[in-house]
Amino acid sequence: MNHPMELYIWGGDWGLPSVDLHCLEIMAYAKFSGVPLQTCVTNNPFWTPNGRLPVFKHGKQILSSFPEISAYLRKKNFNADFGLSHKQCSEVLAYTQLLRGQLYFALQYVRWVDTKNYIELIRPWYAKALPFPCNYYYPGSYEREAKHQLQALYDQDDDPQSIETFVYGEAEKCLTALSTRLGDQEFFFGVHPTSLDATVYAYLAPLLKVPFPSPALQNYLKACPNLARFVVRITQRYFPYAIQEFDAKKSAGSGARGETPESVSDFPNRRRHQVLAGLFAAAAMTGYALSIGLVQVSIKDEVSENLANHEDLIQAAENTED
Incomplete structure (x- = not known):
């Protein structure tokens, strides 16, 4: 019996197929590799093996991290990096580490630590997306986790504004390096997307498309037009349904989920x-x-x-x- 490959994810909004970085990374890699992947929007990580999304299932195989899932897909002959040289594979690893070491923590700050973004947009979105009573547990849990991550990296006695300045400064250096490396190319290694393109897309797409009330880092990304075009190109080519669904919501007058949120504090x-x-x-x-x-x-x-x-x-x- 042939079991389908399934990926359980956070849903999309604002023209994105998912609002979650980790879900987007696997979704993009699967598209680039030609994986016949069935995505299932669940918005409920409670019953997952480690309390997180995404979750990949193929028969009895259950995986949740991008390294595990991409390695498993490669064993099944789905490889977005097929044809890359050893030098190019090393470059993929180097830029992936740059993203995870410099940009990831800034994204955590933007979503969960920046008070205006968290209170006005992020917490209400997750509170509405999650089922009761999980909507009272997970937003605060993610907020605390992000703050703990940043406290582990920086002295807890540092001024919050100094931490924000440093985190954003490192993120801007990363975005500049990505913009320089991409140049005028469609993708980072030419005309075919690779795992690096999947990872970069996953990091940049939410930062570009989510309407953050505090948009400082978002504005810096928009000032790198080749990176902005990169995000739009991948979304239009590989996830056109996300754009169509978002446009349909706006045309129907209902708005996107995140535009008229019901705040947790109103419950x-x-x-x-x-x-x-x-x-x-x-x-x-x-x-x-x-x-x-x-x-x-x-x-x-x-x-x-x-x-x-x-x-x-x-x-x-x-x-x-x-």
């Missing part, structure tokens, strides 16, 4: 829902750990204590609302 009983969502996530993750034998506990001795703790948390949430 009734917000604090209680956040507590319940956290409890739900913790309980489910503990249940998963128990089911695979990672954790062993004496349930008989702890049931009453856990119930009491849960009741105290809910009562505290209700008192906060009052």
